[in-house]
Structures are given as C-alpha cells and as structure tokens.
Amino acid sequence: MRAFWKDCRLKDFNEVLEQYEPMIHKIISTLHIYKEKGEFYQIGMTALWEAWEKFEEGKGSFTGYAYTTIKGRCMDELRRQVKWKEGCAYPDGTDFWEMLPDDSVTGRLEAETLMTYFLPLTDPQKKWVLYTYIGMMNVREIAEREQVSVSAVKKWRSGAQARLVIGKQ
Known part of the structure; x- marks a missing residue:
C-alpha cells in the first residue's frame, strides 16, 4: 500500500x-x-x-x-x-x-640566477643542481630522466658539492 x-x-x-x-x-x-x-x-x-x-x-x-x-x-x-x-x-x-606570481617567469629567473653561481660546474653537475633544487627530484628520478645509472648521478652530486664548497677545482 x-x-x-x-x-x-x-x-x-x-x-x-x-x-x-x-x-x-x-x-x-x-x-x-x-x-x-x-x-x-x-x-x-x-x-x-x-x-x-x-x-x-x-x-x-x-x-x-x-x-x-x-x-x-x-x-x-x-x-x-x-x-x-x-x-x-x-x-x-x-x-x-x-595576485599569484607567474611561476613560468619565476622559474626561469631562478634557474638563470642559479646558473650564474654554478659557472665552475660541469654540465652534468649543473643538471644535478637544477633537477634537485628546481625540479625537486631525487637521485633515482634524475638517473631515469637522464638515462644514466644512479651511481653516475651520485658522482655528479659529490662533484658539484665539492666545487661549490671549495669554490675552485
């Protein structure tokens, strides 16, 4: 019903x-x-x-x-x-x-500014710096992206850190 x-x-x-x-x-x-x-x-x-x-x-x-x-x-x-x-x-x-800033412009400026500080670095070392600090990638992700081994990326990292700390090499 x-x-x-x-x-x-x-x-x-x-x-x-x-x-x-x-x-x-x-x-x-x-x-x-x-x-x-x-x-x-x-x-x-x-x-x-x-x-x-x-x-x-x-x-x-x-x-x-x-x-x-x-x-x-x-x-x-x-x-x-x-x-x-x-x-x-x-x-x-x-x-x-x-009101939000244009990230595309900001990202380019950050990368250009970083590049002036990293003139003594080799190209692979510069890639490590950019991927790590701008791209927020870890060693494994960088290795996959660049199609190299993880140990190669770790060498880039140690070389970049050594040149940046000492300032010359």
Missing part, C-alpha cells in the same frame, strides 16, 4: 513540476541568472518539491507559496555564492588568483 501511495505522490509531483516549470525558468530569468542556469533549475525543482510537501490547503494559494519558496531558495544560493566570492578576493576587489 505504501509503494502505491508513493507512486501516486510521485505522479502528482510530476504533474505539478510540469505545470510550474515555466515559473522556475521565469524566476531564474528575473534574477538575471545566466551562467549556472542548470544548477539554479535544480534548486528551483527542489524548492518546488519542498513547497509541495509542506503546503497546507487552508493557508492560501499554492502558486504564491511555490513562487516565494523557489525564489527564496534561489536568492539564498545567490547570497551564498557572493559571500564565497568575497572570501576569495582581496579587499580592493582584486581576485586572489590574479
């Missing part, structure tokens, strides 16, 4: 949804929502379901109650999104992501 009642209620709601679907679209349009129409349509359908479940016959028209509920839920979501966006921006209105 319960399954039958649930099935009847679902069929009834499908009819209600069909009847009030234009209202959901109108509210979305009235609120000037263009980017996330699908998301707000889902919010509108959920709000319509809640209105349909909670509506009491003697307390006014369902249309007014549904409209108020749907618009209220959409407005709540808009407020939530604005609050979230404000949390991601600096006080002057600049977006957080716009």
Whole structure:
C-alpha cells in the first residue's frame, strides 16, 4: 500500500513540476541568472518539491507559496555564492588568483640566477643542481630522466658539492 501511495505522490509531483516549470525558468530569468542556469533549475525543482510537501490547503494559494519558496531558495544560493566570492578576493576587489606570481617567469629567473653561481660546474653537475633544487627530484628520478645509472648521478652530486664548497677545482 505504501509503494502505491508513493507512486501516486510521485505522479502528482510530476504533474505539478510540469505545470510550474515555466515559473522556475521565469524566476531564474528575473534574477538575471545566466551562467549556472542548470544548477539554479535544480534548486528551483527542489524548492518546488519542498513547497509541495509542506503546503497546507487552508493557508492560501499554492502558486504564491511555490513562487516565494523557489525564489527564496534561489536568492539564498545567490547570497551564498557572493559571500564565497568575497572570501576569495582581496579587499580592493582584486581576485586572489590574479595576485599569484607567474611561476613560468619565476622559474626561469631562478634557474638563470642559479646558473650564474654554478659557472665552475660541469654540465652534468649543473643538471644535478637544477633537477634537485628546481625540479625537486631525487637521485633515482634524475638517473631515469637522464638515462644514466644512479651511481653516475651520485658522482655528479659529490662533484658539484665539492666545487661549490671549495669554490675552485
């Protein structure tokens, strides 16, 4: 008996949804929502379901109650999104992501700066320094990348460390 009642209620709601679907679209349009129409349509359908479940016959028209509920839920979501966006921006209105430095330029500058300090190093030793400190790679990863043995990379490392500590060789 319960399954039958649930099935009847679902069929009834499908009819209600069909009847009030234009209202959901109108509210979305009235609120000037263009980017996330699908998301707000889902919010509108959920709000319509809640209105349909909670509506009491003697307390006014369902249309007014549904409209108020749907618009209220959409407005709540808009407020939530604005609050979230404000949390991601600096006080002057600049977006957080716009303030991050360009890593591609920074990485090149770091590598160029390091290279001036490592003029006495051989090419393999320079590779070890760059892979280790810029690329954050370990000895095994460097060996795989350069297609050499791990012991060869360890020799690069010891040679680079010796030349950097002493300064000449």
